[in-house]
Amino acid sequence: MAHFDASMTPEQIKAAKMKTVVKVTAILAIVTIIEFIFAFAWPDGASRTPLNIIFVALTLVKAGYIIWEFMHLGHETKLLKFVILFPLLFLVWLLVALFDEGGAVVTAIQNW
């Protein structure tokens, strides 16, 4: 979690870890509150596209902190990080392919 080395006492290690836990918890809570503020403060009738981009970005921030600190992936070997994260790139393609397909279906129904 936090930086610590062999010279530190168990108490110091525990304190360093606790600091990280508190920090990440605060970030997760604050980001969720920011999402709520955006959801309610967004003006009526304005385009929702920028809002949705903000939501996705904030979600990725939260997901990053959970994976990196809570699931401890940020402190594993480079190889393990790569093995876990690389396959998820395929999801980007799934997203593009399915949305393209969905658009084609809509067009097909409209021109029935």
Next chain:
Amino acid sequence: MSSSTTLKNPVVTKWDGGERPMKATYGKLMMWFFLVSDAFTFASLLIAYGVVRYMHPAYEGPYSAFEFATSSDNFYWPIPEKVFNAFPGLHGVDAPLMFVGLMTFILILSSVTMVLAVEAGERKSKAEVEKWMLWTIVGGITFLACQAWEWSHFIHGTDEGVIRDGVQIFGANLRENQYGPQLFASFFFFITGFHGIHVTSGVIINIVIFYNVVMGTYEERGTYEMIEKGGLYWHFVDLVWVFVFTFFYLV
């Protein structure tokens, strides 16, 4: 026949055995690989939701004037914050997304107590592990109870219901849906239900781990690593909820 063979010193790499190239135990690695496959399942469900929503007409008009679709000729997708706006004990009060926000907070907190249990396990402090595991289990069960309430409200619907094509409809099930197109209800049941099943199995795993901690199984084994593995699964369930919250409730 004479032959002189010189044996080369074998090249030893860290992949030849006796070492852990990823500096993680077998159990932890397999948990990670399982979670990657599970991430694909959840991502497929959420992407399918997005595609189906994209294939339906969107609500046009100011958000404040939103009503559930009353005609199947203009069968638009509902705005989630207008569907999930109830709070237990506050009947008839419009509290958009407040309950689901509370649920998110409960799940994040139970993830935090899990981190603390793992940390206590690294110090082999049995009493602390017991305490934090118990809090994690309580958090999980509370979340499930909240979800049961939310499902119940979703199924029973609002007081007024909606009149669509001259037919009065209350709530949603797999045949009719007050809130909009049928697939909205189907996806709600499937995605939050699939996540709820994950939370349920997570709670069961945590209870088994808690039992083993109390019985001293890990103390005897000399390592509390099982808590880390259970913790990975529990954090993943929290992680999935972060995405469900955004793509099902916020967007």
